[in-house]
Amino acid sequence: MNSITQVAGSTHDFQLVRHLETAGSQFAIGRAMAEEARERLGWAPQPADPTVNRARMTWFERNWPQHLARLDGVADAFGVDPDDDSLTLDGLSGLPMACSALWVPPSAAPDGHGRIGRNYDFFTITMSELMGAPPREGELPIAARPYVITTRPDEGLASVVITMSGLDGCMDGVNEAGLSVALLIADATTAAPPEDTSPQVGVDSVQLPRFLLDTCENVAQAKQALLGAKQYDHGMPLHYIVADADGNAFVWESERIFEVGDAPLCVTNHLLHSHPDPMALPEDTDDTLESYGRLRSLYERSKGATMSGDDIRQALEAVSPTPDKAWRTTWSTVFDTHDRTLSTRFYLGDEAGYSGELLFSAAR
Structure with a gap:
């Protein structure tokens, strides 16, 4: 079923x-x-280094x-x-900008539901x-055509994700086990578009969230998957907030785990370590x-507080970029790991x- x-939105709107x-x-x-990628994005398989590509396929296997x-x-x-190693069949990607995220554990929610709130700023x-x-001529803004993608495989974990452009990766998502993942720039002071985007062995920055959603049901499995995975970022480091239905959460950055236990966890665009x-x-x-400033605001709002989904939404609105900035919150999402x-x-x-x-579910 497809x-x-x-x-x-529409063709008259930004998105x-x-x-x-x-x-x-x-x-x-x-x-x-x-x-869909061929019809809407004009994408086609690209030439690849056969040696590297064969190693990539072996790693995926x-x-x-x-x-x-x-x-x-x-x-x-x-x-x-x-099996033609001269062509790469994946690798579409997009670039995150100045994003914010807040994890509220079940113990801090009035209904006992753990939630991640995130602004995707670009x-x-x-x-x-x-x-x-x-x-x-005719070129659209990078973030003008995002997708929500729901996949329900016969074997494996169903998921629903949001992606800015490429369809084989994602910027954030949740799977049917309740695992949720969102990516953010790890260091705004050094962020720059990568010069070389050639696919390498392992998972790239935008594939990593989908890799976790495909292969992991909880935070413990996600930690093991990340610690054992080969990863590359094309010189633009990201970090990732990961949470599960049992109320566990951590941030993965610079191949290290950062966690705060049973407490709210705030992430913006500097290294938490x-x-x-x-x-x-x-x-x-x-x-x-x-x-x-954005992290300080999220922390002050969440410290010692009980926060519903609406409260998280208000906290995200408070740290959204103002109209004088060159970027906007292109989407804002609350993930419910329980539901x-x-x-x-x-x-x-702006007008x-x-x-x-819009509500989407990964549950079957």
Whole structure:
């Protein structure tokens, strides 16, 4: 079963958001994603270093077989040999900007539901402009066509994710076991578009959340998967907040685990290992994108408080970029690890504001 529906915005708004639902074998899911990527994004398999690509496929076979099976479906959609090492069948990606996230454990929620709230903040410009060139004719802003993707494989974990552009990775999501993951820039002061985006062995920054959602049911499994995985970031380090239905959470950054136990956990765009005390953060500069101030605000709102989903939403609104900034909160989401849902709204433009709240479930 495959379906594609428009769920928010239009061609007249900043964002037009589609929801891709696909079920069946991983092969069929991969084929459906490839067909959508070809039709909507103009994507096609790209040339690859055969030696590196063969090593990549071997790594997927051992560590992420769900992804490898989907790549066979991509090959089928394009009529190419899945064993042709001269072509890469994945690798679409996007770049996060100045994001904020807050984990509220079940003990701090009035209904006992653990939740992650996150703002996905990004520039409202094109990729050409981001790279310092004028936009090409008809070129859309990078974040103008996000997708919500629901996958329900015959074998494996169902999930619902949000992605800015590429369909084989994601920026955040939740699976049917209640595991939730969101990515953020790890250090705003050094963030820059990567110069070399050639695929390497392992999982890239945008594939990593989907890798966890495909292979892990809880935080303990996610820690083991991350500690054992080969990862690469093209020189733009990210960190990831991960939480599960049992009320556990941690942040993965610089191949290290940061956790605070049964307490709220705030993440913005600086390394938590470098500044573990949210009450002793330095002042922001022009280069930090208000990372310290945003985390301080989230911490002060959540410290010792009981927070519902609405309270989390209000906290996220308080740290959204103001209209004078060059970026916007392009979507804002609350993940409920108990219900296995994400509730999100998308940025349609300064005049149109945001879409209504949209609820999606990973539960079967």
